[in-house]
Amino acid sequence: MAFENKVVHANGNDFSCWFEGKGDKDIVLIHGEIHGKAYWEPQIREFMKDHRCLAYDRRGHHGSDTAAFGFSVENQTRDLRALLDHFGMRRPRIVALAFGSTIAANFANQNPDRVESMVIGAWGELHDALSYLQRWEVAGRLSAEAFEAGGKPALVDLLRREGGKTMYMVIPPEGDPLREPVIDLMASHSAAHYRSGMLEVASSVPDLVSRFEQLDLPVLGICGADDPFKDEPEMLSRMKNFREASMIEGGGRFAHWQQPGVFNRVARDFFESGRVR
Structure with a gap:
């Protein structure tokens, strides 16, 4: 069964959303930069029970690729707030990955009463x-040039040759069954987003940790053992209710996609009991 795409206008932009499930608890899933909502399918199928x-494509990504500007963390925090309001999600559990975690933390800093708990990956x-x-300025320019020269197929060819080797080091290595799906996901954006949108996101991240670590909010960090940029739990060591789960073997930057059974179990156990196995 495929999920139905719902287009929602919020904070001046159209967003492609999946809104599925039932129950008296809510979960919002926030993807990383040049990623997309598609990789949250295993989590939705588990938690929609x-x-x-x-789950939504952030502005500039996939089905929400309509914005020509406004990619700052602050503006994307407004996007999140507007979408939660639209769907009537008062105090959701949040699952966020990579640069999605900056949006989640910024939202929690501004709206601590609107977050029940949070899982942050990578x-x-x-x-x-x-x-x-610096890395993205080079990789983004190369991606934009490839896309402008030959569209998505040309960018896919570039990422097959260089992804995980000289650029976008989070792309799984050759032989990993998710290498091609990740390449397809990361090659699905506009040239403008590779050229400038990614840089706007990265350059707009405020000092999040100093406020975030003061929140009385249960937070679980999750990282794949093969992630090239591993978590540093000591950075949140002063946060009273933060814990880092054991690394997920067989998972990299996309551990939730590569090892969904493990990820879902750890996340569910945390949400329901606060325990980390």
């Missing part, structure tokens, strides 16, 4: 966003 689940962007700028 007893939650209302929202969350180094909370404190290390600026380190991406």
